[in-house]
Structure formats: structure tokens, C-alpha cells
Amino acid sequence: MERHFIEVHDIGKQYGSGETVVQAVSFMDFFIDDGEFLSVMGQSGSGKSTLLSIIGGLNRPTKGTVYVDTLDIYGLSSEQKADFRSEYLGIIFQSFQLVPYLTVLENVKLPMAITGIRSGDQKARALKILERVGLGDKVNRLPDQLSGGEQERVAIARAIVNDPPILLADEPTGNLDSETAEDIMGLLKSLNEEGKTVIMVTHNSDMCHYSGRTIFMKDGRMDGSRPSGWAHLQQGFIPPSAQHTVTPSARRQPKFSKPPI
Amino acid sequence: MTYDAEKYRSKREKVLGVRRRGVSFGTLTVIVSVVILMGFGALVIPKSVAWWNGRHLEDAIYRLRGGEPWPGSIVSELGLVPGVRGVITDKDGTRLVITFDRTAADPSRFSPVFEKNRLNADLLNTKAHMNDMNGQEG
Ligand SMILES: Nc1ncnc2c1ncn2[C@@H]1O[C@H](COP(=O)(O)OP(=O)(O)OP(=O)(O)O)[C@@H](O)[C@H]1O
Numbered sequence: 001m002e003r004h005f006i007e008v009h010d011i012g013k014q015y016g017s018g019e020t021v022v023q024a025v026s027f028m029d030f031f032i033d034d035g036e037f038l039s040v041m042g043q044s045g046s047g048k049s050t051l052l053s054i055i056g057g058l059n060r061p062t063k064g065t066v067y068v069d070t071l072d073i074y075g076l077s078s079e080q081k082a083d084f085r086s087e088y089l090g091i092i093f094q095s096f097q098l099v100p101y102l103t104v105l106e107n108v109k110l111p112m113a114i115t116g117i118r119s120g121d122q123k124a125r126a127l128k129i130l131e132r133v134g135l136g137d138k139v140n141r142l143p144d145q146l147s148g149g150e151q152e153r154v155a156i157a158r159a160i161v162n163d164p165p166i167l168l169a170d171e172p173t174g175n176l177d178s179e180t181a182e183d184i185m186g187l188l189k190s191l192n193e194e195g196k197t198v199i200m201v202t203h204n205s206d207m208c209h210y211s212g213r214t215i216f217m218k219d220g221r222m223d224g225s226r227p228s229g230w231a232h233l234q235q236g237f238i239p240p241s242a243q244h245t246v247t248p249s250a251r252r253q254p255k256f257s258k259p260p261i
Numbered sequence: 262m263t264y265d266a267e268k269y270r271s272k273r274e275k276v277l278g279v280r281r282r283g284v285s286f287g288t289l290t291v292i293v294s295v296v297i298l299m300g301f302g303a304l305v306i307p308k309s310v311a312w313w314n315g316r317h318l319e320d321a322i323y324r325l326r327g328g329e330p331w332p333g334s335i336v337s338e339l340g341l342v343p344g345v346r347g348v349i350t351d352k353d354g355t356r357l358v359i360t361f362d363r364t365a366a367d368p369s370r371f372s373p374v375f376e377k378n379r380l381n382a383d384l385l386n387t388k389a390h391m392n393d394m395n396g397q398e399g
């Protein structure tokens with residue numbers, strides 16, 4: 001069987017038990033290739049964050065398996081899983097999750113604490129990354145002395161400082177104005193162009209056109225997937241579940257031979 | 262892009278533990294904790310024992326009215342008073358410190374000894390003996 005960089009095999013996730021069980025994700029089955037920029041879209045509660053955390057090895061699915069670089073990530077010991085996260089993943093959360101009493105520089109150095117890099121090198125590397133995200137002149141500020149967009153950049157710098165091949169971003173532009181959001185998306189796009197695989201959760205269709213492919217979720221299930229260019233052409237994508245509202249002109253849009261899923 | 266199993270081989274091997282690393286993070290954590298606990302114990306336990314043993318002790322500090330040095334004989338004589346645990350004079354001999362068990366003696370027991378030796382001793386201060394132990398261990 002042909003292998004893929006990230007393979008999601010028929011995963012399901014239930015929260016709770018008995019009367020209160022929530023089926024957050026079900027029947028998700030797809031691949032992500034190395035170097036892809038994938039968007040995951042869907043309404044609030046559709047299971048996007050759950051899916052992302054499962055792909056990141058942070059949330060054990062109740063069903064199915066996830067392979068990253070052929071590693072069965074939920075088959076790893078907890079020590080191996082910790083190594084997996086620090087080797088492969090950079091994670092940007094829905095809220096920025098910066099440590100408020102550490103400076104920008106210290107926040108970015110945090111992920112290196114467990115990798116065994118010498119502290120002098122840690123500093124040099126953190127400074128270089130901060131320069132890269134455009135914060136070279138603000139390294140000694142505290143997070144609350146920064147704008148939202150700048151805080152987001154710190155979060156991105158922290159996510160990439162260990163040079164992981166995969167970036168997981170949950171609503172990275174969720175609480176930013178549209179101009180700042182475009183800025184941040186440009187940064188993620190350029191990281192993707194440098195070779196990182198980016199998986200981004202969003203419920204803003206404007207953000208999808210930065211990605212190569214968008215998958216749609218509804219009630220925890222895949223509700224179609226399209227190359228993102230197509231979604232962008234639609235200017236406000238109409239997911240397959242609502243396609244009775246698609247206009248005839250929309251149907252004449254170019255068909256992509258075969259979506260990568 | 263097709264999957265390239267070689268591209269991240271070193272990362273994969275690190276995760277799988279194929280490449281041996283010095284000490285695991287878990288082991289390191291245990292070692293560091295043990296060292297910290299032992300160090301903490303070495304500092305705290307002797308102090309606690311000393312404090313427990315010395316908690317009844319008190320120091321009475323005397324000076325001769327004229328400021329002259331204490332005669333050496335007084336030290337051994339005071340040492341015979343019941344409840345006295347130690348008697349020292351300071352460097353130039355003008356201060357006399359009697360360490361005693363406050364449950365068994367008090368400064369009124371020392372006055373007759375001074376009188377017998379015709380010494381005009383002024384009691385400058387009494388204080389818990391343990392205060393001294395912080396800086397100079399006993
Ligand atoms: N820890 C949890 N315990 C119980 N239910 C949960 C938990 N986390 C999520 N859920 C439920 O699972 C479903 C999917 O949640 P999830 O956070 O994945 O949605 P989402 O698509 O990311 O939503 P949003 O856009 O609001 O962030 C929701 O019904 C949610 O209430």
C-alpha cells in the first residue's frame with residue numbers, strides 16, 4: 001500500500017459516556033502529504049479542534065489510527081510521544097497561550113528547554129526566529145505589551161523554533177482584524193513554501209485560499225473536500241451538504257480532475 | 262508529493278529510541294529529585310534535631326561592673342550549678358555567657374556564686390540559646 005506522510009484511518013472520538021456521550025468526530029479517513037497546506041473548515045462544534053488535536057497526538061481517538069511518517073502515534077509510549085511532539089510538531093492554539101510573565105524571547109525559548117540545545121544556542125536561535133516573524137525589536141517585551149497580531153507572531157515563532165516539519169494551527173487568525181489576519185496567513189504560507197506541512201482550522205472561508213486544499217466538517221464528519229482554489233473562486237464556499245443552493249453558474253466552475261483525498 | 266521515508270528518518274529514529282541517548286528525561290527527573298531531596302534533608306534535618314535538643318536552653322550574658330576580665334576559676338565553678346550546660350567567656354574576657362536549661366535553673370542560681378567570689382556581675386541580657394544557631398551551628 002502506498003504510504004503518506006500523515007494518514008488518518010477511520011478515526012472517531014466520543015467524549016463522555018452513557019447519557020452524556022458526545023460524538024465529536026466520526027468516520028474521518030484521509031491522507032495529508034508532506035508539504036501540504038490543508039485547511040479544515042466547519043461551523044462551531046463541528047469537531048475541527050478535536051480532529052486537529054487527534055492528528056497532533058494530543059487527544060486519543062476512541063476509534064481508528066493516525067500514522068505520521070509511518071509512526072502509529074497512539075501506539076507510542078508516553079516518552080516516545082513526548083519526543084514525537086517535540087520532533088515533528090509546532091502547535092499554534094486558538095488562544096495564543098503565551099506565558100504572561102515571560103518575555104517574548106523567553107516564551108520562544110521554552111520549547112527548546114527539553115531538547116538539550118545549549119542555552120547560548122537557544123538564545124541565538126530564538127532571536128533568529130523572532131527576526132524571521134518580524135519581532136526582532138520587541139524580544140524583551142511581555143506578551144501584554146504586544147498587539148494581538150504580534151502575540152500571534154510570538155506563538156508562531158514558538159511553534160517553529162524547534163524546526164518541526166508539521167504546523168498545527170487552530171484558528172490562528174480567530175481574534176485578529178482582517179488585515180492582521182492576512183499578514184499572519186502570509187507568514188504561514190511562507191513557512192509552508194519553505195516545506196512545512198501546515199494544517200489549519202478555521203471557520204473563515206477567506207483564510208482558506210492560502211491553503212492548497214480544504215476539508216469541510218459537519219457534525220463531526222467529513223462534509224466534502226476541495227482544492228482550495230475552487231473554494232476561493234466560489235467566494236463564500238457552499239459545502240456539499242448545502243449544494244441545493246448552488247447556482248447553475250457555480251456548477252460550471254472547472255472540475256478538478258481528482259482531489260487528493 | 263509522494264511520501265519519502267528517508268526525509269525524516271533521524272526524527273523517526275529518535276522517537277523510536279533507535280538512537281541511544283545518554284539519559285532519558287524520566288531518569289534525569291528522578292536523579293535530580295533525589296539529589297534535591299537529599300540536599301534539602303542534609304540542610305534541614307541536623308538543624309531540626311539541634312533545634313529540638315536545644316529548645317529548652319537559654320543564655321545569660323554577664324559583664325563585670327568595672328569592665329575587667331573574668332577570672333578563669335568562675336567558669337568551672339558556675340559549671341557545677343545544676344542545670345548549667347556551658348559557660349564561656351568571650352575573646353577579651355569581659356563577657357561571660359552561661360548556657361542553662363530553663364526548666365532546671367534560672368539566673369537567681371548564679372548570683373550566690375558571683376557573691377561568694379566578690380564579683381559585681383551585671384546581667385546584660387538573657388535570650389534563647391537557639392538564636393545563635395542560625396549563623397554559627399550551635
Ligand atoms: N473535552 C470535551 N469533553 C466533552 N465534549 C467535548 C470536549 N471537547 C469538545 N467537545 C464537544 O465535541 C464537539 C466538537 O468540539 P470541537 O472543539 O472539536 O469543535 P470545533 O469545530 O473546534 O468548534 P469551534 O469552532 O467552536 O472551536 C462539540 O460538541 C464539543 O462540545
Ligand SMILES: [Mg+2]
Pocket residue numbers: 048049050094170
Ligand atoms: Mg475549535
